Amino acid sequence: MSATQTLSRGAATKTEHFDVLVVGAGISGIGAAYHLKTQTPGTSYVILETQETFGGTWSTHKYPGIRSDSDLYTFGYRFKPWVNAPIASAEEILKYMGEVIEENDIGRHIRYRHKIVKTAWSSLDNTWTVEAVRLDTDETVTFTCNFLWMCQGYYRHDVGYTPDWEGLEDFKGRIVHPQNWPQDLDLTGKKVLLIGSGATAATLVPAIAGKCAHVTMLQRSPTYFIPGRNANELADILRQLEIDETWIHEIVRRKILFDGGEFTRRSFEEPETVRNELLSGVRAFLGDEAVQEHFTPKYRPWSQRIAFVPEGDLFKAVIDGHASVVTDEIDRFVPEGVKLKSGKVIEADVVITATGFHLSVLGDIEMTVDGKPLDMSKTVTYRGMMFTGVPNLVWVFGYFRASWTLRVDLLGDFVCRLLGHMKKKGVKRVTPELRPEDKDMTLGPRMDPEDFNPGYLQRGGHLLPKAGNKPEWRHSQDYWREKDELPKIDLDDPIFRYGN
Incomplete structure (x- = not known):
């Protein structure tokens, strides 16, 4: 873990720096931590979690009988066997996640009761600055990181629709x-x-x-x-x-x-x-x-x-x-x-x-890129995980027709491979950008309503990044294709704009 002392707004504050900052300690964030530990040894990382414990949905939802609606052989991680009934209670899922945390020494990397209020990317420093409030003390704390891994889910946890x-x-x-x-x-x-x-x-x-x-x-x-x-x-x-x-x-x-x-x-x-x-x-x-x-x-x-x-x-x-x-x-x-x-x-x-619930784009966190407010609806998504004009950021968004965690594992592989590729190239920044042949591409909603149309997407879909009519510029929602396609992504494709 690395840390630096900086001055902010004229007052002495401690700003901690990490290679990767993971947002959220739910099923996605814990999976991200496992892949960082096992695939990129030596990478410093921290997980910021608003709640007082891990689990995301499985800890915030308290209604009677709460259980998975996906089988745990696929909703569970690929790296840890599931040994109980396929449809599991929240309590069983939390126990499983707790074992993953303990077995991989992830707990010491999690900061609970840390609510992120704003993030800012600086191309001058090639870093994200993340400002959070410690809910137990109301203290504002600041982190910087080279890479931001958004694992906070896709809906508002604090209030339903x-x-x-x-x-x-x-x-x-x-x-x-x-x-x-x-x-x-x-x-x-x-x-x-x-x-x-x-x-x-x-x-x-x-x-x-x-x-x-x-x-x-x-x-x-x-x-x-x-x-x-x-x-x-x-x-x-x-x-x-x-x-x-x-x-x-x-x-x-x-x-x-x-x-x-x-x-x-x-x-x-x-x-x-x-x-x-x-x-x-x-x-x-x-x-x-x-x-x-x-x-x-x-x-x-x-x-x-x-x-x-x-x-x-x-x-x-x-x-x-x-x-x-x-x-x-x-x-x-x-x-x-x-x-x-x-x-x-x-x-x-x-x-x-x-x-139902309210759609939340990147946790409803205020974000800027080089001083300009980031409006995600004005970006185009690269395979549903990266966004044009947004450097060094991946958002884990799972599948509608398959278990969410399947994509957690696939994107874990992708992010770790991308981080290794950047290190090998000696670059500090990567941003997906439309290629010349993509400039006149037809753009539309991230999810075609004729294909999948739950209420929360119909109410809030306009807030999401746009999708193109080419495979690279949309989230296919097809695990059975992505499991073969994502590992073969050419990280030197012109889509990826690298720099220092």
Whole structure:
């Protein structure tokens, strides 16, 4: 760890310098730290984390039953075997991440309760200056680094998205967003209305069903679900054969990824067949009438994330009579609950708004490049990880149709290879820039809404960098291509503008 003494604004302050500064100690930041340690020994780095512990989503979200909606053989890191059930609770995921931190001596590099408020790039010094506030002391601290690795995720952790429905102030009960779950909330004997139909709703409903008087899931439109056993038959067989866990992890991981690639391909090439297969899974629990009324989405499979329902627990809660599903739109809130556009009123003591989150671009941190405010929407993305005109910065943004962590590992390889390449060339700065043949390239939104269109992208997509119509200038969201393409990136391509 290197540190320097500098003077800032006329007062003596301590400015610490690192080769790499990692923003966030969630699944991406801890993965980044592992790759720095193992692939670039001797590189100094620090992780700044706003929260008081590691974990990101898995530590900030406290709602009942919180679990992964991706299997842990692929949501887990490629370098550490997962040995439990594929769909895991937040507690299990945090335990796994804690082991990664301890086994690789990452903890001493993390500064908790450090909220970054601004960053500034200087081409004169070829460094980023990062200003943060220590939340435990309100002290402002300053860091400089050669490279900024943004691992803070893509949504605001402190507040979730709740639509501005008419009459909210008239409701006499309590309104709760899962992202800000109050630990004193007792649902015993309460009539609960949960608004939403995504993975959070599919997790919450079975977690509280039977513990409250009744829970109603109100959805504007249905979501695709995949019910199944929370087990991996191949992994179980290999364990019976006493195969080493490292081998099991790799074999099962490859099988899941192969199957996922086929499923994704078929969702584009055989959408009706895939649609019928998905609906059949739900129909096995609830029958045709319920599927037609409440579980038949209007959109093509994989236009939005598909939630896995372990052991069909969501549907079992409906069968048992502890939960019900209503498909309708909200007209307004009324004192006793919610009035629907059909005229029906759903009475509730507690309303849970599982209605999504706010998109956050680079953590909503104020950023400047050579004194000019950085507007990311004016940049063009290089493969969804670097941005034109922004030197020495990579943002980890994962996959929508595969586990987020798959890209954490791929970008870990890329960043470490890039850092080594810069060292070999004797340069201190790299910036992706459009080549002459790219100047007239058609630009559009980072994510084509015809391809993938969840609510948070429709609300905040205009804040994201632009994408081009060439493979280099967009995030393909295709892990099965990127796993082969990213390792072969020519770091001497004219796209990469190096300098001192």
